Amino acid sequence: MSFPNPQIKLTVDAIVFGYNEGKISILLIQRKYDPFKGQWAIPGGFVLENESLEEAVARELKEETGVSINYLEQLYTFGNVDRDPRGRVVSVAYFGLIHPEGHTLEATTDAEKAQWFDMETLPELSFDHKQIIDVAIERLRGKITYEPIGFELLETKFPFSNLEKLYTTLLGRPIDRRNFRKKINSLNILDELDEKISQGKGRPASLFRFNEKRYKQLQKEGIIFEI
Amino acid sequence: MSFPNPQIKLTVDAIVFGYNEGKISILLIQRKYDPFKGQWAIPGGFVLENESLEEAVARELKEETGVSINYLEQLYTFGNVDRDPRGRVVSVAYFGLIHPEGHTLEATTDAEKAQWFDMETLPELSFDHKQIIDVAIERLRGKITYEPIGFELLETKFPFSNLEKLYTTLLGRPIDRRNFRKKINSLNILDELDEKISQGKGRPASLFRFNEKRYKQLQKEGIIFEI
């Protein structure tokens, strides 16, 4: 068989989740060019010949939104024949988690604008991006129950109640405060700081910091988190 | 941005696991053409412009080994810049499970030959196929603990002990016969037949059949298997 040259193009897309005040949001860009000019889409673009998929997706995300993420996890590859009106385009989707306050969105040359959207009220999306996001949400929901990824969505210092609220939001159900605390404490992945924060009324809360070293050690030992 | 034409090619690869007499095996082909002519490789090939990824992988598998599988699950997409000496080739890997007795391997035009290899003693492999297989094995091991996929690896009728042996093999550790039986029975996914089979010496064993309808129902209800 000879080396073929089918007109199949390869893109990467980055589904980036953020969390703020009890809401999960997704980072979208407004398309500057046709097709779907002016519509919202997942940041992403064509893979260059001399870069890996991971490099491509980080580059595109940075170019289109100004956001840098060191770790994006591969989600799924979408390859339906007619998913792009320009021709045959296969897209490798990645997903990542950040806390939006730590990242400023930048107007860029590649996209009209970049903006966070509440997961519950997304605008109409280009291509098959709605489907891609659905897959990403499913994965996020699945993941949070066996990996304490929630921390990537919070600021570096946070009161325990923020973690709890994040989990109730992601799981879509209430969780028992005492049991949740017991479980998290038993993992020793939180360091309690000597700082307190007062959130409006009520007793001030201790601040915690995620102990990444301890977390990586647990991962190595194959210890499984379960909510 | 214009529609680019980078010289990136797209392939699909099929990692197919089989199980026979206490051994997990993987289906490989011997390459007929350069690069890696004469070496063993995972079946796969270039995606055509008018077929989906799933169609492509099923077609390539059929062409190169004679094996038809209706369900192949997407595993991971491998896109390192230098994974193929011919140039930039990105591969979407899929994996599937069959019972080898139900499928005859066919000599084909695309491959020198197709053959099952014991998972423990694989030959030297082309490209980054060793890495791909490692990822597939990891996924298989993970999957078996929360989904009763084992059934796809067995014949349609089988004694309970075969299922048990399969699990001990995949998990790499002994499991308690009574507890295992209790768990499987509690799921009601096995139908006991009015047939018995005598395997050499010893008391003959009842034959079971996997109740696919019941299994799909459980999946829908979100019930999680756990070994």
Place this chain on the structure above:
DNA sequence: TCAAAAGTGTTCCATTTACACCCATGT
């Protein structure tokens, strides 16, 4: 009659769940 594989229940332990009151602060 012996060797080999199939089949079967109970007890113990660990983990998870359910559940309610006091504490510290702002208004």
Place this chain on the structure above:
DNA sequence: ACATGGGTGTAAATGGAACACTTTTGA
């Protein structure tokens, strides 16, 4: 002083793990 959110322990129930003997056949 009251409203608001933070913080804590114990008891019951559930599910998982450990464990050994009887049954049926072939040799």
